[in-house]
Amino acid sequence: xxxxxxxxxxxxxxxxxxxxxxxxxxxxxxxxxxxxxxxxxxxxxxxxxxxxxxxxxxxxxxxxxxxxxxxxxxxxxxxxxxxxxxxxxxxxxxxxxxxxxxxxxxxxxxxxxxxxxxxxxxxxxxxxxxxxxxxxxxxxxxxxxxxxxxxxxxxxxxxxxxxxxxxxxxxxxxxxxxxxxxxxxxxxxxxxxxxxxxxxxxxxxxxxxxxxxxxxxxxxxxxxxxxxxxxxxxxxxxxxxxxxxxxxxxxxxxxxxxxxxxxxxxxxxxxxxxxxxxxxxxxxxxxxxxxxxxxxxxxxxxxxxxxxxxxxxxxxxxxxxxxxxxxxxxxxxxxxxxxxxxxxxxxxxxx
Amino acid sequence: xxxxxxxxxxxxxxxxxxxxxxxxxxxxxxxxxxxxxxxxxxxxxxxxxxxxxxxxxxxxxxxxxxxxxxxxxxxxxxxxxxxxxxxxxxxxxxxxxxxxxxxxxxxxxxxxxxxxxxxxxxxxxxxxxxxxxxxxxxxxxxxxxxxxxxxxxxxxxxxxxxxxxxxxxxxxxxxxxxxxxxxxxxxxxxxxxxxxxxxxxxxxxxxxxxxxxxxxxxxxxxxxxxxx
Numbered sequence: 001x002x003x004x005x006x007x008x009x010x011x012x013x014x015x016x017x018x019x020x021x022x023x024x025x026x027x028x029x030x031x032x033x034x035x036x037x038x039x040x041x042x043x044x045x046x047x048x049x050x051x052x053x054x055x056x057x058x059x060x061x062x063x064x065x066x067x068x069x070x071x072x073x074x075x076x077x078x079x080x081x082x083x084x085x086x087x088x089x090x091x092x093x094x095x096x097x098x099x100x101x102x103x104x105x106x107x108x109x110x111x112x113x114x115x116x117x118x119x120x121x122x123x124x125x126x127x128x129x130x131x132x133x134x135x136x137x138x139x140x141x142x143x144x145x146x147x148x149x150x151x152x153x154x155x156x157x158x159x160x161x162x163x164x165x166x167x168x169x170x171x172x173x174x175x176x177x178x179x180x181x182x183x184x185x186x187x188x189x190x191x192x193x194x195x196x197x198x199x200x201x202x203x204x205x206x207x208x209x210x211x212x213x214x215x216x217x218x219x220x221x222x223x224x225x226x227x228x229x230x231x232x233x234x235x236x237x238x239x240x241x242x243x244x245x246x247x248x249x250x251x252x253x254x255x256x257x258x259x260x261x262x263x264x265x266x267x268x269x270x271x272x273x274x275x276x277x278x279x280x281x282x283x284x285x286x287x288x289x290x291x292x293x294x295x296x297x298x299x300x301x302x303x304x305x306x307x308x309x310x311x312x313x314x315x316x317x318x319x320x321x322x323x324x325x326x327x328x329x330x331x332x333x334x335x336x337x338x339x340x341x342x343x344x345x346x347x348x349x350x351x
Numbered sequence: 352x353x354x355x356x357x358x359x360x361x362x363x364x365x366x367x368x369x370x371x372x373x374x375x376x377x378x379x380x381x382x383x384x385x386x387x388x389x390x391x392x393x394x395x396x397x398x399x400x401x402x403x404x405x406x407x408x409x410x411x412x413x414x415x416x417x418x419x420x421x422x423x424x425x426x427x428x429x430x431x432x433x434x435x436x437x438x439x440x441x442x443x444x445x446x447x448x449x450x451x452x453x454x455x456x457x458x459x460x461x462x463x464x465x466x467x468x469x470x471x472x473x474x475x476x477x478x479x480x481x482x483x484x485x486x487x488x489x490x491x492x493x494x495x496x497x498x499x500x501x502x503x504x505x506x507x508x509x510x511x512x513x514x515x516x517x518x519x520x521x522x523x524x525x526x527x528x529x530x531x532x533x534x535x536x537x538x539x540x541x542x543x544x545x546x547x548x549x550x551x552x553x554x555x556x557x558x559x560x561x562x563x564x565x566x567x568x569x570x571x572x573x574x575x576x577x578x579x
Contacts, residue, residue, distance in 0.1 A: 047474050073477040074485075080478040086471045090493045099489075100479030149479045 001185035007053035028200030085138035100149025169351025226304035254314035274321035369510035410515030464498020
């Protein structure tokens with residue numbers, strides 16, 4: 001997907017001025033509420049008209065004030081997923097799903113309903129009334145409906161913000177797999193750094209109506225490590241646990257991680273804050289933490305006076321956070337070998 | 352209860368006028384409500400004042416304006432006469448009077464229905480490939496159906512009771528333009544016709560109750576079938 005945006009829009013006191021080229025399949029737009037993310041989305045989808053400028057998607061002009069082009073929303077083939085599912089309340093789940101599909105030109109129909117219904121596990125919901133669906137189910141149907149319109153671009157505007165944590169992490173794998181499976185490029189709009197890390201490969205940071213930064217989710221998370229409440233968050237997707245002495249033992253590369261908050265599910269996603277990792281220069285003989293990993297420092301970065309230490313252990317990567325004085329005292333540099341201690345209770349299960 | 356042949360004609364005419372007025376006003380009312388709710392435009396306040404004016408004006412005043420407009424020397428009247436259409440003092444004039452007086456009620460109800468539709472539902476349908484008209488028919492129309500039913504019932508009931516504007520533009524000609532309220536007015540002015548007047552009053556009550564029941568039943572059915 002290649003999106004060229006060069007637009008200006010004034011709305012009351014707020015003015016948006018964006019001039020950027022976006023390419024990639026999984027692009028995030030990150031910013032606080034009121035930063036102009038949603039306005040930008042409305043301009044791209046055609047729900048709002050820019051005051052001036054031009055917008056091109058994959059070489060096709062969607063809007064150009066100079067040439068007097070303003071393609072109507074239905075001709076742009078950009079499907080939207082909102083914060084609230086916005087399913088049509090008077091239609092069944094099945095009719096909702098097919099709303100866009102039935103309006104799609106035959107030559108653009110690449111994604112078959114059966115395949116999508118299968119992937120999103122929508123079969124049991126098809127004959128249900130929209131109002132009888134739970135929040136997570138509604139969002140899955142909304143996602144399916146958007147993808148079945150066979151869009152050139154999927155725009156997801158805070159699609160997870162209305163869901164609680166447990167549901168959110170249930171829906172994320174669906175979002176990721178749909179993009180991958182059907183190769184639909186997407187713009188993912190959110191104010192959550194975690195969602196950026198899990199959903200995107202590239203991030204535009206929007207601030208006060210301007211694109212202030214183009215970066216990767218990894219760089220963004222590193223930069224915000226010091227200010228962020230939980231530091232840098234490491235995400236670990238772990239599978240096939242064994243129950244040992246009341247703890248869940250998950251294979252992780254060549255290591256085994258002991259985690260209190262595991263489940264017997266075959267796959268789980270865990271979050272581990274950079275601040276929960278304690279580094280030792282030498283092997284601590286006796287320690288209460290259940291995980292002690294032998295690591296090599298591959299990289300160090302600075303974040304507002306804090307030092308991020310990127311650790312490699314048996315083919316896996318972790319980011320730990322220490323204060324500068326600790327880094328100096330332990331004489332940690334790239335290439336140092338360290339021991340990282342992590343309590344079994346430090347891993348937070350997301351889904 | 353006694354009903355003369357003329358009374359029965361008046362009842363039939365009342366129903367015919369109210370039905371025609373409602374049916375004619377409905378598409379226009381829907382379009383106007385849509386304009387007010389969904390289209391950003393200048394002079395919206397003026398449009399709203401104009402539409403609501405019949406609600407606050409005395410019906411007699413409306414009738415008089417219509418008479419000026421549609422009469423032989425009125426600019427619309429001249430056009431109509433030239434094309435051989437006679438309106439004043441026919442049942443058509445009663446339809447026009449009812450339509451004008453009931454219109455604000457119709458628009459109000461449809462508008463309330465439309466205002467409760469989340470704008471994002473329409474954005475969703477547009478982004479899924481529906482043109483504005485497609486979205487209007489498949490999303491806005493079904494979701495404002497409740498307001499449409501409420502507005503139609505209100506307008507129908509209001510038309511049945513229309514008196515002031517009707518008597519001026521359509522007159523009170525038994526068998527031609529005399530509707531129930533006008534017939535009752537005639538009976539009421541002669542002291543010997545109390546029973547006749549009462550009979551027509553009972554008919555009015557029955558029709559009104561029937562309209563209200565129909566409104567409730569349709570509303571409930573809509574709730575059941577649409578899951579709203």
